[in-house]
Amino acid sequence: MALTLRQIAPKSIFGRSVLIIILPIIVMQMIVAYIFFNAHWATVTANLTESVAADVAVATQLYSRDPTVANADALDALLRPDMQLSVRLKPGETLPTARRRNFFSVLDKTIGRALSNAIDLPFWFDTTRYPHHIDIRVQVNEGVLQFYAARDRVFAPTGFVFIFWLVTATILLTLVSVLYIRRQSIPIRELADAADAFGKGQDIGAFKPHGAAEVRRAGQSFLKMRQRIRRHLDQRTLMLAGVSHDLRTPLTRLKLALSMAETKEDIAHAKRDLDEMEAMLSAYLDFAHGAGQGTPEDLDLGDFVIGIAATEEIQATVAGPVEIEARPQQLRRALMNLIQNARKYAGEPKVVLEMTDSHVQIHIDDAGDGIPEHMREEVLRPFARLDEARTQNIEGVGLGLAVARDIAQVHGGRLKLDDSPEGGLRATIQLPR
Known part of the structure; x- marks a missing residue:
């Protein structure tokens, strides 16, 4: 599991910083949303649905005293204006057998529980068919008694407003965090580019430490290290160049003296030794000049x-x-x-x-x-x-x-x-x- 997380985790400091900041924000918002829906929204919705279920139960009982269409129409005229509850009798019909599930399953569960507690007759409801109403149907002897309740009476609409602002705040905080972290990562990336260029023997340009205090300190330390390394390389080059120059003069005199001497076997060996010494000096000087010369x-x-x-x-x-x-x-x-x-x-x-x-x-x-x-x-x-x-x-x-x-x-x-x-x-x- 640890290996999988290591592979999934971002590799750059920008990605890791975004993850460190954004992940707690998202987790916090999820916890707040969960607490809100369970401790507040669900409670308010339960109270509202119980009220609607009680109204439906009362209307059903009033209808059962006079099970006629005229009585159903009278109940509709009585309940529609003030209680936002419409009543209609559908003679000879039966309850549907299928029901579409609401995205917020807690709403269906709350309505079903409230209707079960308030009504003894078979019932059916649908919270998804109409955008502004809830369809509730009760089976009676004459057919189906259908109720249309305003959606605002069944659940608290402020829940969606709360979710909207919660998501909006998360997006805004994320954008601000990403922009801020991006600005903080730029000096680190510039420092890395300068170090890479210096390692390749290239000019680091007009690099200047900036950003957070720790990044500026790292940049200043890099510039000081660069100066020390360049001073060391210059000293090495000067030293070997001086040694090579100082030794070339006596070697040249020895070669001249040997060239004027009579040719003998030991003199020939000495000439070869001098040639090898001169080649060695050239190699040392060549190595001292370094591998970073020339323009790419x-x-x-x-x-x-x-x-x-x-x-x-x-x-x-x-x-x-x-x-x-x-x-x-x-x-x-x-x-x-x-x-x-x-x-x-x-x-x-x-x-x-x-x-x-x-x-x-x-x-x-x-x-x-x-x-x-x-x-x-x-x-x-x-x-x-x-x-x-x-x-x-x-x-x-x-x-x-x-x-x-x-x-x-x-x-x-x-x-x-x-x-x-x-x-x-x-x-x-x-x-x-």
Whole structure:
């Protein structure tokens, strides 16, 4: 039962707030209506119906003293003006066998009980046939004595007025509550949109905290957190850029000195070490720049993937054209990292583009040895270096897959590793449409 309620309950704060406010209002109005009808309206209606039933019983007794049409007409002339009760004799007729039920069953029950207590003869009544009268018939020896009683004499009409105003008040309170809650939920939605944009490396625009005190406080805390994160990223970039710049100068001098020295085997090894060190510095600096650079733009992902595959001279299977919003340079960087990583450790990979209604997937498949399932999460971490794993985009640097994952996350997607149909590893970049 709890699981069912959890599934039915609204997921948004707007829906839950509306439910919290509207549900008590509806329950309260139902309780008030129930108490009113049982404690007041039903009592008043019972008193009225007993009065009408008593009048019908008296008229029946007066008729039984002189069971003629003339006497019935005389009773009609006597009762119609002041008591709003019409009497007519239908000689030779019998009571109907069927009766239509009133929507308010309590009215039928009350009239039936009152007539049963007041009249000993068989009777029949209908509260639905006429809009302003109640049809009551009593079986007598000569036929059927038919009475028409004004509806206002049988039940209190103020009950419907009360229900009308009760429903009207509920609707008005609901509308006011919905409008108020809607205004309160707007700042929360704006804060969520700003946080989502910041997480994707986009500009949050002219976001300004407003709304309730708690929401303003959350918005201000978000802006302070954003400033701290940006300051941290700037410091990281400056630090790595400075380190790279400072180390490039002695590396350049060493490379120049080695190039002028006589060629020997140990000098060749030193040159290779210097080249690897320089490549490592470039990778660190590239990683420090982050994955959120560039401006998002509309991109035909099908043509984009085909272009990369043609440049790298690998096989590509594209389901069809699909338009998404992406940063082309960063997305190209992620795909090149995955392609080069697969090519280095497993030969020529294949690129497959698939799409669904909600997202697109770019698969990089290879036929290598793959990566054990328990190690796949580890290889996505920056600077991860596992024995016999394929984590490096550049020799000695464990940043290729980490950079690709960051770029996928900046685009609102993710990078996942799985078994490839080719027998090796499948690296998949999944992006929202």
